[in-house]
Each structure stands twice: as C-alpha cells, then as structure tokens.
Amino acid sequence: MNKLEAQAAIEKVYPDLVIESFEFLGSGFDSDAFLLNQSYVFKFPRHARAARNLYKEAVVLREIKDQVPLKVPEICFVGESNRKHQLEFVGHEKINGVPLTADILQSLTIEEKENLNKELAAFFKTLHGIKLPESIEGLEVDKKTKAAYEYKVIKQAAYPLLPKSVQLEIDEVYRRILQQDFHYQKCLIHNDFGASNVYYDQATNRICGLIDFGDVAIYDRDMEFVCLMFDYEEGFDQEFVQKLMIACEIDPSEIQKKLGFVDFYNQLENIYLGQEFGMTELFEDSVAEIQQGLKGYKENILLEDKTIDYL
Numbered sequence: 001m002n003k004l005e006a007q008a009a010i011e012k013v014y015p016d017l018v019i020e021s022f023e024f025l026g027s028g029f030d031s032d033a034f035l036l037n038q039s040y041v042f043k044f045p046r047h048a049r050a051a052r053n054l055y056k057e058a059v060v061l062r063e064i065k066d067q068v069p070l071k072v073p074e075i076c077f078v079g080e081s082n083r084k085h086q087l088e089f090v091g092h093e094k095i096n097g098v099p100l101t102a103d104i105l106q107s108l109t110i111e112e113k114e115n116l117n118k119e120l121a122a123f124f125k126t127l128h129g130i131k132l133p134e135s136i137e138g139l140e141v142d143k144k145t146k147a148a149y150e151y152k153v154i155k156q157a158a159y160p161l162l163p164k165s166v167q168l169e170i171d172e173v174y175r176r177i178l179q180q181d182f183h184y185q186k187c188l189i190h191n192d193f194g195a196s197n198v199y200y201d202q203a204t205n206r207i208c209g210l211i212d213f214g215d216v217a218i219y220d221r222d223m224e225f226v227c228l229m230f231d232y233e234e235g236f237d238q239e240f241v242q243k244l245m246i247a248c249e250i251d252p253s254e255i256q257k258k259l260g261f262v263d264f265y266n267q268l269e270n271i272y273l274g275q276e277f278g279m280t281e282l283f284e285d286s287v288a289e290i291q292q293g294l295k296g297y298k299e300n301i302l303l304e305d306k307t308i309d310y311l
Contacts, residue, residue: 070120070122148178166293177307191224226262271290
C-alpha cells in the first residue's frame, strides 16, 4: 500500500484525526508501516494471513499491556475489516528508544547486561504465564496440524520438481512427525523474538519497550528460546542467551537439542515458506538444494528419530 492510499484509509475511519505528518517507514513481508505525527506507527497487512495476524496481535496486546513488566505497543487505532478475524490496519503508540543492536550490546558493561537480562527474563516469565480470558481464533497452534499443512503444501508444490527418492525421504519425515506423541509446555509466546524487537534507552541503559508481536501464538514455550538462539549474529550473543534461559528456568541443553532438529527441518520449512508466501527465489533455491536428498536425513531420521524435537 502506498502512502496516499494508507492515509486515505485512516482518514476514512478517523475523519476527525488531524494528520500533521505522515511518512513511510518500510515494508516487511507481512506489512507496510507508516509513522503518523511522529507518534503512532500504522501497520497495513499485505495479504490475508497478515490481516489475521494483525487481528490476533491487536487483541493480545490490548489484553497483556497492563500485565507484563515491560512496555508493549498500545493499540490506539483500528481499521475494521468486513472479513471475520481480520483487520485493515492497526495504529499503535510509537515506542521510544532505539533498536538494540550487537554494537550497543557490546558496549554495555557486565552489570548493564545483567540488568537487561533480568528485565527480559521477568517479561518472558510473565508472558508465558498469562492465561487469556477467551480464545482467539488461530492463536493456538497444534504441532501435528501445523506439520500436516506444511507437508500438504510441499507435496503439491515441490514433488513434481523432485526425484522419487527425495519424495520418499520427505514422506518418511512427516510420517514420523505425525505419529509422534508430543508433550510440551504450551503457553503464550512472542514467537519471533530477537534483539531488534527490543527498544533501548541509551541514556538510562533501560529497555523502553518491546515490539513486533505479529507472530504471537499459544504454542511450545521452547520456540521462544530457539528464536533467541537464531539471533546470535544480529544482537544477542550466546553467553547472553544462555544466561537468559537459565534465568527463565530453561535447560539450555534441551533448547540446543531442539535447535539441531530445527536446523535439519529448515530445508523443508523454507520450501513451505517460499511457496506459501510467494517467495519464488527461496522456493526455487530450497528445492534445488535437496535434489540429491535431505541433508542430515540419516542422522536425524534413520539412525535416531529426532522428530520429537519438531517445532
């Protein structure tokens, strides 16, 4: 959505809102973002799935804003949709501060890092303990339902491009996932957390707030920490993440174990993501990479069935 279209959509719903400035912030795969009057961030979904996620994000943020120990975006404007459980746009209060970067983290003292760690640990422990008063359609994710859908998409899109031997390997991966008896702690999670989601005040060395709850879900708590372990290069170093997990009473070795299977599964997930979200280059590159077989298939499936660690 371009700037003029976005502004017109806001004015249609909020005709009395005085717009003194309106600027484009950027686009992600899910949303286009704009800054209104230097005070409010407006997100416009780019596809139906993002519109559903925006609805879930708005409902959850309104529910948790007074329950968590760190500031989260306060929803101030909503563009209702004629489609159930979707939104045309959301406007939330701008979070002050700057995104936490690797350079900022490296500049902090040991004490400052420890304080940051304590703040994040308190947030996660609180978030993971919140029980929402009512169910929200699509918020709770079931592992087998998720895997079955990914399998369906991969079969339809990629199998015509893959040798039969590779198809059989993929069939076996999903056969084992779908017969697993999963036991895990299901709770409310951010579901895509990294250093860039943390806004930081360099003057006070405190966290101003946390952003980007678009993937919020009720799902396996361990997914939260696997996401953090993927964030090494962007901000949080391994030592910081390890201490954060311990503060959250999480066994780092268990997360590392799950991360191993996630690394193996990524070659299938990337095919699914590429097809599902129209990322043609990702889809084509991922299909090309497994033409000779799934890397790590022997270690993760045949020698030891590690599908219990599917996330």
